[in-house]
Amino acid sequence: MSYSWGNLYQAREQRYSLSAREAGLPDVAESSLLAVGQRRSYGDVGVNDGGAVFDSTTLSRFISFDSKQGILRCEAGVTLWEVLQLTVPKGWFLPVTPGTSFVTVGGALANDVHGKNHHGAGSFGCFVRCFELRRSDGEVLECSRLQNADYFAASIGGCGLTGLVTWVEFSLKKIVNPSLEVESIAYSCYADFLSLSAESEQSHEYNVSWIDCLAGGADTGRGVFFRANHIETEFDLDESLARSARSVPAFVGKGFPLVNQLSLMMFNRLYRFQNRNRSSHIEPFGKYFYPLDSLLNWNRIYGRRGFYQFQCVVPVENSLVISEILQEISRSGQGSFLSVLKTMGSVLSPGMISFPRPGVTLALDFPNRQSKTTALLGKLESMVVEANGAIYPAKDAVMSGATFRHCYPRYDEFSKLIDPKFSSGFWRRVSAS
Numbered sequence: 001m002s003y004s005w006g007n008l009y010q011a012r013e014q015r016y017s018l019s020a021r022e023a024g025l026p027d028v029a030e031s032s033l034l035a036v037g038q039r040r041s042y043g044d045v046g047v048n049d050g051g052a053v054f055d056s057t058t059l060s061r062f063i064s065f066d067s068k069q070g071i072l073r074c075e076a077g078v079t080l081w082e083v084l085q086l087t088v089p090k091g092w093f094l095p096v097t098p099g100t101s102f103v104t105v106g107g108a109l110a111n112d113v114h115g116k117n118h119h120g121a122g123s124f125g126c127f128v129r130c131f132e133l134r135r136s137d138g139e140v141l142e143c144s145r146l147q148n149a150d151y152f153a154a155s156i157g158g159c160g161l162t163g164l165v166t167w168v169e170f171s172l173k174k175i176v177n178p179s180l181e182v183e184s185i186a187y188s189c190y191a192d193f194l195s196l197s198a199e200s201e202q203s204h205e206y207n208v209s210w211i212d213c214l215a216g217g218a219d220t221g222r223g224v225f226f227r228a229n230h231i232e233t234e235f236d237l238d239e240s241l242a243r244s245a246r247s248v249p250a251f252v253g254k255g256f257p258l259v260n261q262l263s264l265m266m267f268n269r270l271y272r273f274q275n276r277n278r279s280s281h282i283e284p285f286g287k288y289f290y291p292l293d294s295l296l297n298w299n300r301i302y303g304r305r306g307f308y309q310f311q312c313v314v315p316v317e318n319s320l321v322i323s324e325i326l327q328e329i330s331r332s333g334q335g336s337f338l339s340v341l342k343t344m345g346s347v348l349s350p351g352m353i354s355f356p357r358p359g360v361t362l363a364l365d366f367p368n369r370q371s372k373t374t375a376l377l378g379k380l381e382s383m384v385v386e387a388n389g390a391i392y393p394a395k396d397a398v399m400s401g402a403t404f405r406h407c408y409p410r411y412d413e414f415s416k417l418i419d420p421k422f423s424s425g426f427w428r429r430v431s432a433s
């Protein structure tokens, strides 16, 4: 059975474990191939109905770590959490991290993930020095900005369509202490979010905001802004790298009560801060960057039908559309209680079809209510296109081919570099419609 983080698919695919990076791609009967990592992508970028998927999580070895320069080479199936366990004790941190550490380095490259420091650092791809790409015809390409530069650019953010990445070399960020001094500031409207972002981009390395999606009218866009910097004092290693997680029980088909429980937890956290208006405290990095990692399989809370996630970015000059999108969601009564809002900066990704770009980005979940939800997502998609924005493939399950080509104008150039045997549900959808 096929699987994605949004639990939206009942697709059949043949799964193969990769034995060793040196062995390359196994010879398989299926004509459509795709490499996958931890399957933390919400939609169908990592789904290959009727084809083969190569599980790259078995490519889990570190190859080299230069702890003076902060340069790491590891196999593509190593997770970001494993990277942190190796590098934090030596004073190095991930240059960019998404909102979960259960992600492989190969998956981070293929979706060119972004984090709370995009405004200053850019995306993960900006830190990739080189990687190995194995094609289905047996070709092995080492790719960098200078060597096989077209495949380098097509694979970063290329949704796994250019072949199997077996190892990646990337640079890290020097830190004194992985923990963060976090400031939480309640704000009451979208305009306040924009001015807080502009101010915090000058003073803080990491910025993110949670907004209350149920609020309508004058309260549209109210939320809490979290800004943070690493602290600069000695730290307790054991405490910093400790991680405990609880699991959500297997499917019982009664997702909504659990959704409400989780929302309540987040709600309480949100309003505790809001009531205080402004507060400052030290947080372990795991709590700040990965708040949902303590609840394993939290995606099950949406029940058997699963859920959609929507993430868009729109240019700052058109960013008032975010306020209109929020109103549309509030009117529909379908969105999750909390959504994430942040600004993205102007450091350009080397990726040919990368999502991260300057602007304001909004992300939230929608429980799957079938046509009611897809109709709403279609409406939001048109608003994003109209505002000259883009939708994130890693989170998408519905965008049309026309929208994809609009958002990713280097589509034709990219299409020529795809491995002819590689495909995915996502690619078949956006290349057909």
Ligand SMILES: Cc1cc2nc3c(=O)[nH]c(=O)nc-3n(C[C@H](O)[C@H](O)[C@H](O)COP(=O)(O)OP(=O)(O)OC[C@H]3O[C@@H](n4cnc5c(N)ncnc54)[C@H](O)[C@@H]3O)c2cc1C
Pocket (backbone or CB within 6 Å): 005, 034, 035, 036, 037, 038, 039, 040, 041, 042, 045, 046, 056, 076, 077, 097, 098, 099, 100, 102, 103, 104, 105, 106, 107, 108, 110, 111, 112, 113, 114, 115, 158, 159, 160, 161, 163, 164, 165, 166, 292, 394
């Ligand atoms: C709670 C949560 C928070 C998140 N927060 C963020 C965020 O803040 N920012 C952000 O950018 N994303 C975020 N994401 C999305 C996530 O970071 C990406 O979807 C990431 O790519 C998932 O990596 P994975 O290892 O699970 O790869 P998968 O989901 O298994 O695959 C992702 C893509 O990578 C390709 N791929 C995987 N391994 C290889 C390989 N070895 N060779 C070639 N291609 C490969 C696959 O074909 C697929 O197209 C979040 C996801 C979750 C669940």
